Amino acid sequence: MYGNTLTYAGIIHYGPLYLRFRKKMAMIRVQGLNKWFGDHHVLRDIDLHVAQGEVVVVIGPSGSGKSTLCRCLNRLESAGSGEILIDGVPAPVEGRDLARLRADVGMVFQSFNLFQHKTVLDNIMLAPMKVRGASRAEAEKTARDLLARVGIAEQAGKMPAQLSGGQQQRAAIARALAMRPKVMLFDEPTSALDPEMVGEVLDVMVQLAADGMTMVVVTHEMGFARRAADRVVFMDDGQIVETAEPNAFFESPTTDRARNFLAKVLTH
Amino acid sequence: MSPLLDHLPEFWQGLIVTLQLTAASFAGAAVMGLVIAAMRVSPVPVLRGIGTAYVETLQNLPLLVLLVLAVFGLPEIGLQAGLQATATIVIALYEGAYIAEALRSGVNAVSSGQGEAARALGLNFSQSLRHVVLPQALRTVIQPIGNIFIALTMNTSLAAAVGVVELTAAANRVNLLEAQPIPIFVGAGLAYALIAACAGFVTGRLERRLAVVR
Ligand SMILES: Nc1ncnc2c1ncn2[C@@H]1O[C@H](COP(=O)(O)OP(=O)(O)OP(=O)(O)O)[C@@H](O)[C@H]1O
Numbered sequence A: 001m002y003g004n005t006l007t008y009a010g011i012i013h014y015g016p017l018y019l020r021f022r023k024k025m026a027m028i029r030v031q032g033l034n035k036w037f038g039d040h041h042v043l044r045d046i047d048l049h050v051a052q053g054e055v056v057v058v059i060g061p062s063g064s065g066k067s068t069l070c071r072c073l074n075r076l077e078s079a080g081s082g083e084i085l086i087d088g089v090p091a092p093v094e095g096r097d098l099a100r101l102r103a104d105v106g107m108v109f110q111s112f113n114l115f116q117h118k119t120v121l122d123n124i125m126l127a128p129m130k131v132r133g134a135s136r137a138e139a140e141k142t143a144r145d146l147l148a149r150v151g152i153a154e155q156a157g158k159m160p161a162q163l164s165g166g167q168q169q170r171a172a173i174a175r176a177l178a179m180r181p182k183v184m185l186f187d188e189p190t191s192a193l194d195p196e197m198v199g200e201v202l203d204v205m206v207q208l209a210a211d212g213m214t215m216v217v218v219t220h221e222m223g224f225a226r227r228a229a230d231r232v233v234f235m236d237d238g239q240i241v242e243t244a245e246p247n248a249f250f251e252s253p254t255t256d257r258a259r260n261f262l263a264k265v266l267t268h
Numbered sequence B: 001m002s003p004l005l006d007h008l009p010e011f012w013q014g015l016i017v018t019l020q021l022t023a024a025s026f027a028g029a030a031v032m033g034l035v036i037a038a039m040r041v042s043p044v045p046v047l048r049g050i051g052t053a054y055v056e057t058l059q060n061l062p063l064l065v066l067l068v069l070a071v072f073g074l075p076e077i078g079l080q081a082g083l084q085a086t087a088t089i090v091i092a093l094y095e096g097a098y099i100a101e102a103l104r105s106g107v108n109a110v111s112s113g114q115g116e117a118a119r120a121l122g123l124n125f126s127q128s129l130r131h132v133v134l135p136q137a138l139r140t141v142i143q144p145i146g147n148i149f150i151a152l153t154m155n156t157s158l159a160a161a162v163g164v165v166e167l168t169a170a171a172n173r174v175n176l177l178e179a180q181p182i183p184i185f186v187g188a189g190l191a192y193a194l195i196a197a198c199a200g201f202v203t204g205r206l207e208r209r210l211a212v213v214r
């Protein structure tokens, strides 16, 4: 709806002007989203607008619906009611259009989910060739560029199981980026990693944010939120309870629920 | 051993028919199994229902009953096919149900994250099945499918009951002439055992070749 022509780099430096544009140029627009699993009301009236180039960190207690929200955004779960628009286009229900929407929304999972029977390179090349119709040569060039960008160029020919967790997750990020998505979703991308590997994955994500990618990141890594996020969204019991700038949120949360949650997370 | 040697041409002819039945019906069963398994894991409820009904029906009827029904029933409704062709098709449809179940268990053994990652990248259902889920599922079901192949080989002997002169029927005919059942049927049995041994060898090799690093 609002074409990319509106974003020329300069605008981003003018805070107030940019903020005024923000609402209009929403890359992700969620309005009145509800989701039920049977009788269980998992998402309650979620409204969330994410501007182009914005990085939103979603935090909240286990079971609060963070993963479900992510999965609704690329329609791995169907929405119960409400509206989800990606770059102005409503999420289609099924079929070919849905596959196209998913191709525009990259997703990185907690458990990496690299295809176990393919090399790292083939993992990255598969979707561009099958979905975007890229030639083998094009796909390979993109894949090698991306592997270099995430710092694992020399692992291209290996099978996923031969990589460390951090390397696998970086390969998974490269795989998602190969589709040139408009939005990247991360669902706890570092929770399954040994502590010494968390940093290498977060560095890639920080760089991606700096490059202007629109990102929704479910994570409890406050360091990442402070370094890279424009906004923190705190969810509890299926609702968005609080939205704030990262520093404001971590230093002085306004709701009791957020305060209690942060107290628990910080003491552990 | 003389009854065997005296009738080598008949045995040989029977063995050829058994091999033809086995190869053709296994190929048909593999295709059928793939289609039915895809239906059973598809997101479309109607297809899932049809797939389930197919498997439940064919697994709950004796193959011999199906063979007899097809051989005598099809001409009644105006469908005329040779005995061997009819037997091949019936065995293929029947064993297809078992292959479908083996494939489905293989698909279920592949972690759901694999299919989700494929869909999240924009692959549609059949692409994610074909490029991501099935190749991984196949590796886990080589052994069970090898066993189905062996069972199918043995089951081709039921075609004798509807007049196809395969190995068992050939042995039976020779026995009617020679009345020496022990050497004759031991000989036929050894031929079946040899086919099974070959199948076991091939599945073993395949399994080692395709073993996934996890
Ligand atoms: N497929 C499903 N079927 C039924 N209930 C589900 C399903 N997926 C999630 N739920 C339920 O929905 C609620 C929200 O789950 P969700 O995974 O979105 O939470 P989360 O915030 O991501 O939690 P965590 O931090 O543990 O990952 C939970 O109560 C969960 O049990």
Ligand SMILES: [Mg+2]
Residues within 6 Å of the ligand: A066, A067, A068, A187, A188
């Ligand atoms: Mg979760």
